[in-house]
Amino acid sequence: MHTDPHPFYNGRRFMQDRYGAPIYRVAIDLGFGCPNRDENGAGGCTFCPPDGSRAVFNKSARIADQVREGVTFVRQRYGSVKFMAYVQTFTGTFAPADQQKACYEEILSAHHFDALTIATRPDCIDRPTLDLFAELRERIDLWVELGVQTSHNTTLQRINRGHTWADSVQAITQLNNMGITIAPHIIIGLPGEEPEHFSQTASQLSALPIQAIKIHNLHIIRGTQMATEYAATPFPVYDEHDYAEVLIDTLRRLRPDIGILRVNTDTPKQELIAPRWHMVKTQFLSYLEKQMRATKVRQGDLCG
Template sequence: MQRVYGEALFSVPVNVEFGCPNRERDGSGGCSFCPEHGARAAQIADAKSVEEQIQKALSFAKRRYNAKAFALYIQAYTGTFASLIKQKETYEKLLALYPFRALHIGTRPDCLSESTLGYLAELNQKIDVVVELGVQSLHDASLKRMNRGHDAVCSLAAIKRLHGKGLKVYAHVIIGLPNETPQMWKESVQGLVNAGIDGIKFHNLHIIQNTDLAREFSRTPFPLLSEYEYAEALIELLRYVPSHIPILRLATDTPERELIAPKWHMAKGQFGEYVAQTMRYRGIRQGNLVEKELEESDAIPQKISLKDGSTTLWNEIYRDYYHPKAGAIRQAQELFLAHSNLKERLEKSGVTLLEIGFGMGYNTFMATQLAQTVAQNRLHVKAIDQDRMLLQKASVVISDTLHVKMLDALFTCKRYDDDFAKVEFLNAEARYALRLLDEQFDVIFLDPFIESNNASLVTLDFFQHLRKFLKPDGVLVASTALQVSQVGLNLAGFDVMVIKDATSDIQGVVATLSSSHILHVKEPYRDIYGIYNDKQIETLHQKSSN
């Protein structure tokens, strides 16, 4: 919008009460997912007239987003389900109420007469007109199941007809429909891209009160996507959308009082930030699977040599280095390896190790080297980190060729093998990654970097979840000595021993499963839904401690 108009445009949603050809006169029927009010925007729900709707929407956008430029959006029901005379009267009346920069009309693929197309093309000479089509899916079985009233061919034909009149077309797509698979989502997206779509609005499936889908769900519940699951699906789909196609929406909005499921706890803005951050951490972007890769930067990461001769990197976000000044190798050996008794464990049997916060890989690399030295039993490591690109940056500054070999293998294929060790890399946010595991471990390494800035890794709730993955005789070693972390571990059912080296800045804790429950007065960090960002966790902690 900034590129086209010189500034961002904010939507002003309006309900013109044109109704829908897929509903009866009493409002019954319609698509199985659609509420009785036709997905009317929440901020105008109580407005008595279209003039009041516009005023409320303008005030909301100006107050909340400091908006200055606007597009009129005919949102609810079907914006072209009226006589041509009625459409002209309505649109011209609305456009006269405010100097809008564009007109967006939400409608159905089967509700575009030739006379309507001709009028919209004429109107497009005066103001930018965008037709937003409810495509939802390009699979006929899904369209039939949701009582959509048209097939996929109709959607593609509508896009072609609109383009023939010189009109832009945005498509609405639902991700997570019953019986649809990730491959089917991909096929729908690719079909729209091949049709030359001008923009896409993604919606995760919502079960809304008083809909046919809600009644179906109450009889036979079917899986719905959590925040993390939907983000994973969306990120993969975005890689097949060329970068010149704008993404106008990432997730669905439904008023809390009307929503049956799924119950998310991640705010809309936070979800968008999570998706964007995850893509940056993985080194991927919109369209990167269908476009030529961008040239990689030759810039050398900012590094520092530590006292033990190892090298670490500077983190711009946290404004600190990844490792203590005493050294990354020394921290790995003297904290993680020594206090997990890894050598003794490897001498007895094979060892399973979970590392959370893989970072530059020093802890895992030193563990694999120890397994090679002992040369008796195999070490199996599952390493979790959201930042895949850190592996590539680390390989540039680390001098040990075997360490670099491991980093390169994990970066390219997420797996590294040698004679006595195997490493698997899980490139995901730690709280989500744990949901994908179904085994217990002999040893857990937790390396949260700067705990106060990675608060999500040291909450009571995370420790409680982590406890399930530790074998009865297992040990957890963490590079955190915060009091709040010790309290959280105690309350989660761990016995905790603090490790502090008077000769260095290496510090941490060793935790084993406890049979007793210790009561503490001080509040731990909390993250009850497993979705809060680090700032939210710190803010909640400060409020609860006051």
């Protein structure tokens, strides 16, 4: 267990412990699209904006150009020396394995990366993709970020995820058996969920072999199905104080060795309908830590 004096094991310290230095992400868009929109015509997850969370500086189509621009951007901004290639947009495995392989070869030959992260859905990792992951795992520190969102099937259905909690458990188990680092994404505040739902999701994930996690508060974003739903029948969204309360409960249920890579969502102001917070990200982080210290609680103290 880490001996961190802070109330939770934040991403910066997790990466420092793992890589011996800060590591920064270079987002790469492979243009694979998303099976939940493109394949079954279901229209995608109700919270997801039309651009599938595309990184703002990722304009070039050629992978090598994206890598060059991304590395330059990160180097100028952070002066970093360690880099993680991050296939973030839409679903990073939604293509035949040989097409994925060609893209990953191009990424890895365009720059010396210390790690590669592929973001995908739990139901979009077939056998040829697992074989490809096994190959990549031999060459580079491989992470998979999995869009889990919640452990509750009723909510998964309501937000039109198109997969179940059992799919998430199976994907996590398979990836862990291959020695791949796993970081699920969850959303706190999904419609129809109460604090006990978030607690259950955290406890259930904490019992699985995950190494890190990204926690998002629900954002209602323009152009999404959820924005339409929210306009027709508004439902509660968390302000920063109420969110801190449920987030702290979530953190307390996560094992202390799990790296907390993210605790809230970033959405450009012009795209965000709700919630409108007064605190900026750094203020919220310091408020969160202060609340945890004041109440003498820490990550994992309600775990197990």
